[in-house]
Amino acid sequence: MITVDRLVKRRGSKEILAGISFRARPGRVTGFLGPNGAGKSSTLRILLGLDRATSGTALIHSVPFARLRDPLATVGAVLDGSGAHRARTGRAHLRWVARSAGLPRTRVDEVLEIVGLTDAASKRVGGYSLGMGRRLALATALLADPEILILDEPVNGLDPDGIRWIRTFLRERAASGRTVLLSSHLMGELAETVDDVVVVDGGRVVANGTLEEVTGAYRTLEDAFFALTTGGAP
């Protein structure tokens, strides 16, 4: 369970988050939607302890991420790009992450297989395409088979096959009782994947509920999104 409560983040005089509150529940895929600059990445970075909130809390199983006893087995995170240094091979990157959690080397080959990077594992990350980098980031997140997955714009850079694959994959994770929280500014890609929707705009939550509730009277989630956010303004 992810609980975000009245999260505020200011940088100088700029208010990036103006009191974000929502939950992501086990067994469901929660979509965190909003136009670019709405505060999606800032919220996820605070949730993962990378940035500090000005006020409010973002908790995982009722504790801040930094206090989790076994962080990798609790939360797998996919943020910008590959999250790996370009001079390392994909396998070397996964190996150091596995070491940090005391995981066996065989697990590295397993996650490479899951995301379909086995053939590129010995190549340097600098030679990866954007989509391959995203797959490596997902492999890293999956190393300790975490209960919770947090993904920032996971479909960015993936080809149509990759997008279809990740949709199925995330649905399966939720079906097995795990929690999935993903952010996106692409509504069309998400309508078929998410159960719950949190729409943010300008650092505020403008809609929060099940897919049906948020879509409401609109024809599609995309129509609802544009009606709810400034993204629809010409």
Place this chain on the structure above:
Amino acid sequence: MRALAAEVSKLASLPAAWIAAAAGVLVPGVIAAITASSALGAITRGAGTTAGIDTGYQELAFGVVGAIILGVVAMSSEYFTDSAESGGGRQITTSLTAVPSRLRLLLAKTAAVAIASALLAVAASAVTMSVIRVVLGEHAPALGTGDVPRLAGVVCYWVYTALLAFGVTVLTRHGVVPLAVFVVNTSVVTVTYLLTKITPLANYLPDMAGVRMFIRELDVGTAGIGPLAGCLVMTGWVAALLVIAVVAFTRRDA
């Protein structure tokens, strides 16, 4: 310990760290070969009888550039930002999601840098002293028990210098400036050395104090700083910088 194992694994799989290792062994080794051959020429011409007391140690004072590169890249690699086409990611986000305690992450990294630079110093010392022995033969200054504390001083100086470069890079989050400043000061223009001409206080700067752990004949004189005092002064600098680095690293946004 897992965090340390991860940091050691990171360093070992980083090509720049191996460039640092190559520089650390080759720079003093090659300079030693050159200076020893010219010393041998002088001895055979009858211009001198033996090589100086600091033969080998002077070269190792320069070779510390390897430790500097190691200290810098250990941290700058975390903050290297991928091109926008590759998603603009940085490794630090992965590091902090794997080891969320910033203090633990930084201590593990500090330990990994210290271990790697100590090993590098031992290898560089062995190579440098061997080169001098091979080139000078019977004219080489004999290595005795007096060299044990001096060689320990070399290792200490390399570890401390690597940690200084590392600590500054934690603050800058970028490798170019610390790399340029530290390498230039060590090799091209030793600003800290020039400062000793202006004020005797400059003898208490970390590198000027630290080299006294193993260099016996500095042309600026002893300035009242012996090997042990030099070690203590440099220890103070390293400790202070690492405390500042920890405070900055634990407080700011990644």
